[in-house]
Amino acid sequence: MSDANTQAVEKYRNNFLKEVSERVEEGDWVKMCMQCGVCSGSCPLGSAWAHPPQEIFMMIRAGKREEVLTSDSMWMCTSCYNCIVRCPRKLPITHIMHGLANYAHRLGLAPKNQPTRVLGTLFWNNAIQNGRINELKFSLALYFKDGFSQGIKNALAMKDAGLGLLKAKRLNPFEIFGGHGCKGKKGIHAMLKKAQEIEARRKNFTA
Amino acid sequence: MAETKLAAYICQGCGLGERLDTAELAKVAQKEGKVPLVKEHEFLCNAAGVQMIRDDITNEGVTHVVIGACSRRAKTEAFGFTDVAVSRANLREGVIWTQPDTVEAREKTQEMAADYIRMGCAEVKKMVLPTGNPNAATNMKMLVVGGGISGMTAALEASKAGYKVVIVEKSPQLGGWMAQLYKRVPSHSPYSDPVDTGVEELAAAVQGDANIKVYLNAITSKTSGAPGKFVVEITPESAAAITEEVGAIVQATGFTPYDANNLPELGYGKSKNVVDQAGLEALAKAANGGVIKRPSDGGEVKSVVFVQCAGQRDDTGKHLPYCSGNCCNTSIKQAMYFKDANPDIDTVVIFDDLRTPGNGEDFYRSAQQKGVTFTKGKVSTVDATGNTCKVNFHDLILGDENAAIVDADLVVLATGQVANSGVDTEARLRAEAASLAGDDALLTALDAQESQEGKKISILNLTYRQGPDLPQLKYGFNDSHFICFPYETRRTGIYAAGPVRRPMDIAQAVEDATGAAMKAIQAMENAAVGSAAHPRSGDLSYPSFRMEGCTQCKRCTVECPFGAIDEDEKRYPLFNESRCRRCGTCMGACPVRVISFENYSVDTVGSQIKAVEVPDEFSEKLRILILACENDAYPALDMAAMNKQLYSSFVRIIPVRCLGSVNTIWITDALNNGYDGVMMMGCKHGDDYQCHFVKGSELANYRMSKVDDTLKGMGLEPERVQTFEAAITDIERLPRLINEYAAKIEEIGMSPFKGF
Numbered sequence: 001m002s003d004a005n006t007q008a009v010e011k012y013r014n015n016f017l018k019e020v021s022e023r024v025e026e027g028d029w030v031k032m033c034m035q036c037g038v039c040s041g042s043c044p045l046g047s048a049w050a051h052p053p054q055e056i057f058m059m060i061r062a063g064k065r066e067e068v069l070t071s072d073s074m075w076m077c078t079s080c081y082n083c084i085v086r087c088p089r090k091l092p093i094t095h096i097m098h099g100l101a102n103y104a105h106r107l108g109l110a111p112k113n114q115p116t117r118v119l120g121t122l123f124w125n126n127a128i129q130n131g132r133i134n135e136l137k138f139s140l141a142l143y144f145k146d147g148f149s150q151g152i153k154n155a156l157a158m159k160d161a162g163l164g165l166l167k168a169k170r171l172n173p174f175e176i177f178g179g180h181g182c183k184g185k186k187g188i189h190a191m192l193k194k195a196q197e198i199e200a201r202r203k204n205f206t207a
Numbered sequence: 208m209a210e211t212k213l214a215a216y217i218c219q220g221c222g223l224g225e226r227l228d229t230a231e232l233a234k235v236a237q238k239e240g241k242v243p244l245v246k247e248h249e250f251l252c253n254a255a256g257v258q259m260i261r262d263d264i265t266n267e268g269v270t271h272v273v274i275g276a277c278s279r280r281a282k283t284e285a286f287g288f289t290d291v292a293v294s295r296a297n298l299r300e301g302v303i304w305t306q307p308d309t310v311e312a313r314e315k316t317q318e319m320a321a322d323y324i325r326m327g328c329a330e331v332k333k334m335v336l337p338t339g340n341p342n343a344a345t346n347m348k349m350l351v352v353g354g355g356i357s358g359m360t361a362a363l364e365a366s367k368a369g370y371k372v373v374i375v376e377k378s379p380q381l382g383g384w385m386a387q388l389y390k391r392v393p394s395h396s397p398y399s400d401p402v403d404t405g406v407e408e409l410a411a412a413v414q415g416d417a418n419i420k421v422y423l424n425a426i427t428s429k430t431s432g433a434p435g436k437f438v439v440e441i442t443p444e445s446a447a448a449i450t451e452e453v454g455a456i457v458q459a460t461g462f463t464p465y466d467a468n469n470l471p472e473l474g475y476g477k478s479k480n481v482v483d484q485a486g487l488e489a490l491a492k493a494a495n496g497g498v499i500k501r502p503s504d505g506g507e508v509k510s511v512v513f514v515q516c517a518g519q520r521d522d523t524g525k526h527l528p529y530c531s532g533n534c535c536n537t538s539i540k541q542a543m544y545f546k547d548a549n550p551d552i553d554t555v556v557i558f559d560d561l562r563t564p565g566n567g568e569d570f571y572r573s574a575q576q577k578g579v580t581f582t583k584g585k586v587s588t589v590d591a592t593g594n595t596c597k598v599n600f601h602d603l604i605l606g607d608e609n610a611a612i613v614d615a616d617l618v619v620l621a622t623g624q625v626a627n628s629g630v631d632t633e634a635r636l637r638a639e640a641a642s643l644a645g646d647d648a649l650l651t652a653l654d655a656q657e658s659q660e661g662k663k664i665s666i667l668n669l670t671y672r673q674g675p676d677l678p679q680l681k682y683g684f685n686d687s688h689f690i691c692f693p694y695e696t697r698r699t700g701i702y703a704a705g706p707v708r709r710p711m712d713i714a715q716a717v718e719d720a721t722g723a724a725m726k727a728i729q730a731m732e733n734a735a736v737g738s739a740a741h742p743r744s745g746d747l748s749y750p751s752f753r754m755e756g757c758t759q760c761k762r763c764t765v766e767c768p769f770g771a772i773d774e775d776e777k778r779y780p781l782f783n784e785s786r787c788r789r790c791g792t793c794m795g796a797c798p799v800r801v802i803s804f805e806n807y808s809v810d811t812v813g814s815q816i817k818a819v820e821v822p823d824e825f826s827e828k829l830r831i832l833i834l835a836c837e838n839d840a841y842p843a844l845d846m847a848a849m850n851k852q853l854y855s856s857f858v859r860i861i862p863v864r865c866l867g868s869v870n871t872i873w874i875t876d877a878l879n880n881g882y883d884g885v886m887m888m889g890c891k892h893g894d895d896y897q898c899h900f901v902k903g904s905e906l907a908n909y910r911m912s913k914v915d916d917t918l919k920g921m922g923l924e925p926e927r928v929q930t931f932e933a934a935i936t937d938i939e940r941l942p943r944l945i946n947e948y949a950a951k952i953e954e955i956g957m958s959p960f961k962g963f
Binding site: 017031032034035054055058059061062064089 | 561571572575576578580581582583602604605610
């Protein structure tokens with residue numbers, strides 16, 4: 001269990017609703033849910049979720065912290081925004097789902113091999129490193145996330161697409177050697193650091 | 208009154224002139240209708256046309272007028288002559304608008320119109336201009352029984368309108384339940400916080416109102432009379448009775464919370480920390496803005512659980528089956544008592560369906576903002592351990608049957624409202640009827656109840672033959688016609704307001720009481736001029752009884768839905784004009800036909816039936832009589848005509864005040880005269896009745912079920928007489944029904960009674 005999680009448990013005890021309200025992006029809205037179920041009914045992937053949004057909100061109120069934060073349900077959201085459009089109480093459900101996923105990830109409770117989480121992590125790490133996305137490295141990292149031999153298999157399966165991109169000059173094989181960066185990388189890193197500080201302060205994350 | 212002089216006027220406007228031979232119709236009126244003065248006019252309802260009629264009334268001494276134009280429901284102002292008897296022959300909606308405008312149809316259309324003219328002439332001859340109730344009384348004081356929010360509001364509203372009021376309150380002070388509340392649900396924007404009840408100011412306003420006389424610690428021990436002249440005996444505790452004469456009565460006796468002792472499984476009675484909503488108000492009032500204490504030990508309340516629908520909306524038959532409609536808002540309000548004092552107090556409302564009528568939705572949202580938790584679930588049991596309770600519930604969203612809140616310091620049960628009505632005057636009748644039908648459950652339950660708690664006490668103690676209190680609907684609430692006439696009870700001049708009528712909150716009770724006060728005023732004013740209260744407000748006719756023919760069968764006294772007919776010492780019907788709603792149910796009931804109205808009688812309708820020219824059996828023309836309720840079926844037919852819905856030219860329609868006023872002699876007469884069929888169109892009856900006179904259509908249906916035997920005796924097919932339920936919205940259905948029925952009669956064949 002991560003330190004951040006231990007601290008959170010310590011701080012909020014069994015008031016998970018309060019924790020979500022203070023620490024999750026748009027989490028303050030959870031208390032406004034009136035359990036009509038329109039979000040769950042509107043979700044095109046609703047049947048693929050272990051817990052559709054209505055249920056997630058109810059679980060938060062019922063204090064089912066562990067179950068919510070380790071769930072992969074909120075990672076299933078594809079940001080189609082159907083739920084937001086239809087919610088009679090105007091809850092920003094999509095944002096709450098992303099907020100919950102992010103919070104679970106931050107606490108180290110999100111399911112480790114959740115594909116959306118892995119993709120997100122790789123993308124984000126790749127992007128901050130050089131201040132821009134190195135597409136070649138990003139795709140390779142994704143291919144090889146489950147080990148070398150699986151990576152080879154993935155690469156072979158995608159070889160036609162890769163060659164096509166190469167021919168169309170959309171893919172530069174030399175990017176593998178470092179790749180091109182952007183101006184003021186330092187500034188970007190400083191900016192992101194500052195943003196994280198502000199967020200931590202605003203959401204009561206203890207250092 | 209002067210000598211009877213008849214006149215008939217036939218309009219040519221609205222296409223009547225083009226579609227019909229009005230000169231021919233005038234001839235029919237003159238020769239067959241024996242009307243000496245007949246005129247045609249190209250546009251009868253315009254100023255010149257009306258003036259023509261008016262001049263004839265003044266100059267020629269016309270006393271009875273037949274107007275052959277549009278439906279009696281149209282142009283009521285233009286043709287609203289109050290000094291002559293008027294009959295309307297419906298040539299527009301009843302004839303040309305429902306018949307095809309073709310050469311082939313012309314003959315039948317003309318026949319139809321001629322019949323309506325004959326009918327109008329026949330009817331008007333039997334009519335007498337109504338003169339109003341000769342026993343009218345003019346007492347304009349209002350009695351309000353009950354001094355709660357409903358009663359006080361009714362009294363103040365009546366006083367503001369300039370009427371004197373007497374309030375009788377059984378407890379030592381005014382205020383009722385509202386005085387027991389710490390705060391109330393807000394009635395004004397922004398609907399976000401509980402507000403002061405303002406009950407003291409209201410009670411002071413009542414006490415200080417020169418128009419209002421208040422009797423505290425008193426009951427209404429005897430009530431007799433009728434609108435405009437009720438005599439009420441008021442008995443204060445340990446004092447002699449006082450008599451007050453009043454014109455109308457508003458019963459605002461409120462409710463009692465459903466007894467939480469019936470809910471031991473929810474911990475009531477087992478733990479002091481389980482209270483009902485009234486119990487919580489008492490705790491909040493005692494705390495008076497301070498911390499609400501745990502009853503068991505005075506400890507701090509950190510967690511409170513509200514259990515909605517405790518003993519309500521129950522389908523097991525053990526508790527209240529209905530929703531009281533106010534408890535969700537009340538629990539929301541009470542949860543705010545805690546949240547407003549300390550946001551860290553856990554407040555959970557466990558609901559099945561959260562129902563927040565009126566502006567309660569905003570109030571609900573406000574509670575969510577304040578952090579009140581709403582959990583959709585059904586509470587199964589509450590266990591008490593020491594100073595806390597464990598609330599076990601089925602979480603309906605998570606599907607968890609064993610969900611629980613373990614450390615509730617306080618549990619509040621939303622138990623709902625039971626009407627404070629008096630004796631159920633019809634319970635025994637209903638139970639006995641059910642028992643006869645083979646279901647003894649009601650009667651057994653009633654006997655058990657009576658032996659257990661003794662006879663329920665009466666509230667109004669009416670000296671009516673029909674029983675001491677207002678008739679009740681299902682579940683003990685007082686009402687007459689829920690949709691069309693709220694507040695009105697089946698006892699004219701007596702109105703129910705507030706939660707005695709149906710469960711409600713303060714805001715609704717205020718509106719209700721205002722409405723009831725207005726209706727009571729209407730009743731007094733109408734009674735004073737000798738006219739009907741409602742729904743035929745302003746109707747000056749009333750039934751008269753030809754006592755020498757009466758056989759004392761008592762059908763009129765039993766069947767009158769409004770208790771207008773008592774019995775005198777010789778057991779003859781004793782009629783109370785101002786209690787009468789003029790529905791004519793008594794007239795329909797009377798087997799010897801001694802009851803009649805001046806302008807609506809067995810004779811006026813019977814003459815119309817006989818005036819129709821019934822073609823012989825070789826003509827291939829059917830004649831079907833339709834008796835249509837003037838409140839729903841007849842307007843629906845008019846509207847169908849406006850939409851140009853066509854129907855068979857074989858029907859002749861007569862509007863009746865209520866199907867309850869239909870006397871079976873009309874059916875027999877029609878069949879004897881060679882009609883091939885009779886259709887009756889009345890309102891829906893039964894538990895969810897729509898009859899404006901409550902019982903009229905039901906009684907008609909019952910009577911008509913007996914007609915079958917008569918038909919068989921006459922050797923006729925029972926299909927020839929049929930009763931249909933019709934609503935005012937049946938605009939498309941009724942013409943279809945008529946056509947289907949006509950086709951069916953055609954199939955059965957002509958009546959064998961033609962030409963006798």
